[in-house]
Amino acid sequence: MDCEQARRRCEQARRRIEQVALEDWDGLPDGCRPETFGAPAETEQWALRPLGEEFERAHFRVLEIAGYYRPTISVRDGAVVLFDGMNPAFEGDPAAFGSPGERLDYAHGTLPVPAGEWVYAERGITLFVNTTADTLLHVALYAPTSVPEYRARLRPHLGKTLRPRAARPPVGWPTTAGSSRSATRCSPARSISRSTRLGRACR
DSSP, X not given: OOHHHHHHHHHHHHHHHHTTOOTTOOOOOTTOOGGGGTOOSOOTTSEEEEETXXXXXXXXXXXXXXXXXXXXXXXXXXXXXXXXXXXXXXXXOGGGGOSOSEEEEEEEBTEEEEEEEEEEGGGTEEEEEOTTSSSEEEEEEOSXXXXXXXXXXXXXXXXXXXXXXXXXXXXXXXXXXXXXXXXXXXXXXXXXXXXXXHHOOOO
């Protein structure tokens, strides 16, 4: 395949992504450049994200594409390796894609979804469904590959960990600042013996 044919295939894939035409998706073409998706060619200044269970890094950029929330491309060595987006405007039934190669547990934000990550690695698409498996919450698109390769190098991390709030002291309990001031409030200096000084506590 020459460069012009490769460019046309990448543009066709981009149009299908923009149309949220996922039903017959057969994979993201190899070697698509960021410019195909309207992103700058230079990616070294982009932010990094870990992908896959091996947490392999990729540069990423959020795009302006209707039909998704936070549509994102991830790039390695100058080529787009993953497109993924939340809440795709897909009105079909996820079950119509057929039986996936693997069903994985995942977390959508803080919500665990058992067996909700449907991996069709040989078709280059992974569906992230809700707990009742009737709504598509997220989609990942990539070049056709194997399930182990997807899991190792491409699988996006969608979960979030809530940080516990700092515990407030009981009502009436001295604050840190107040305790600090109290701890440094000592008795006035007096001419007393060394043994007395050692035995006297600060008040």
